[in-house]
Each structure stands twice: as C-alpha cells, then as structure tokens.
Amino acid sequence: MCLRPDYFFDRLSSVPLSALSGARLLLLDADNTLSPWRSPAPDPDAAAWVAAAKARGFALCIASNSDPARLAPLAEALGIPFLPRAGKPLPFALRRFLRAQGLRPRDCALLGDQLLTDVLAARLAGLRAVLLRPLDPSREFVGTRLNRLLERFLLRLLRLR
Numbered sequence: 815m816c817l818r819p820d821y822f823f824d825r826l827s828s829v830p831l832s833a834l835s836g837a838r839l840l841l842l843d844a845d846n847t848l849s850p851w852r853s854p855a856p857d858p859d860a861a862a863w864v865a866a867a868k869a870r871g872f873a874l875c876i877a878s879n880s881d882p883a884r885l886a887p888l889a890e891a892l893g894i895p896f897l898p899r900a901g902k903p904l905p906f907a908l909r910r911f912l913r914a915q916g917l918r919p920r921d922c923a924l925l926g927d928q929l930l931t932d933v934l935a936a937r938l939a940g941l942r943a944v945l946l947r948p949l950d951p952s953r954e955f956v957g958t959r960l961n962r963l964l965e966r967f968l969l970r971l972l973r974l975r
C-alpha cells in the first residue's frame with residue numbers, strides 16, 4: 815500500500831543509521847521532526863543525530879513545506895541546506911530537487927512525522943520512507959491536527975500503532 819513507510823521509529827534520534835545504509839541523501843522534515851512546531855532551534859537529540867549522520871557520510875537536507883524564513887535558522891543551526899516549499903505530499907518539487915543534484919529517488923530517504931505528507935510524498939517520489947512520531951503533538955498547525963485524525967485511523971489500518 816502506498817502509505818506504508820519502510821520504517822517506523824519514535825524519534826529521529828532512534829533511527830539507526832544502519833537502517834539507511836545505501837542512501838546517499840537524507841531529506842528531513844522540519845516541524846515536529848527536527849524541531850517542535852515553528853521552533854527555530856533544533857531538538858538537541860535530533861541535532862546530535864544529524865551530526866552523527868553527517869559524520870557517517872550521509873548528505874542531509876531539510877525538505878519542508880514551510881517558507882525560507884522559518885527554515886533558514888534551523889538549517890543554519892544544523893549546518894545543512896534546506897528545500898523550502900517542498901509541496902509535500904506532491905512529489906514534483908522533491909523530484910526536481912533530486913534531478914538537479916543528479917540523484918536517483920532510490921538513493922534517497924525522507925524522514926518525517928506525518929503519514930499524509932511525508933510518507934505519501936516519499937512514496938509518490940519513489941524515495942525510502944521513514945515515519946517518526948511527532949516531537950510534540952500538542953503544538954501543531956490546525957490543518958495538521960485535522961490530518962492527524964485521519965492519520966490515526968490509517969495507522970491502525972496499517973497496524974503501526
């Protein structure tokens with residue numbers, strides 16, 4: 815099924831880098847994956863994981879539907895580039911970005927906390943998909959909260975919770 819992630823972990827920091835071996839580029843969602851919603855500072859555990867992934871030779875990039883003003887401080891704090899307005903769950907901006915980097919979709923993984931944006935985008939673009947639990951589900955965009963209702967139902971359907 816199109817929405818099933820390859821992996822499901824609690825946090826970015828609980829993803830073993832060995833699970834991503836073979837991937838050259840890791841695309842990371844911002845809100846509730848790298849930092850709490852709208853926070854310009856990364857979650858300390860997520861930041862440590864990003865540093866470890868860099869040290870292991872992975873290329874990393876933030877891929878978020880947010881605008882550059884929200885993403886720039888987060889990217890700077892982590893020392894990685896960012897793709898703003900990624901248009902998830904649509905695959906077009908992600909595919910264009912990978913093409914520009916000379917990467918094939920199967921060389922990339924997308925890690926994020928939303929089934930209906932992150933996992934669906936990864937699936938539609940042909941990337942590996944890693945689903946995470948949101949860092950702080952109590953703080954979210956109102957549209958995201960609505961998505962979560964449907965997501966809870968789908969996660970049960972996929973037997974992921």
Ligand SMILES: [Mg+2]
Pocket residue numbers: 843844845846847926927928
């Ligand atoms: Mg998110």
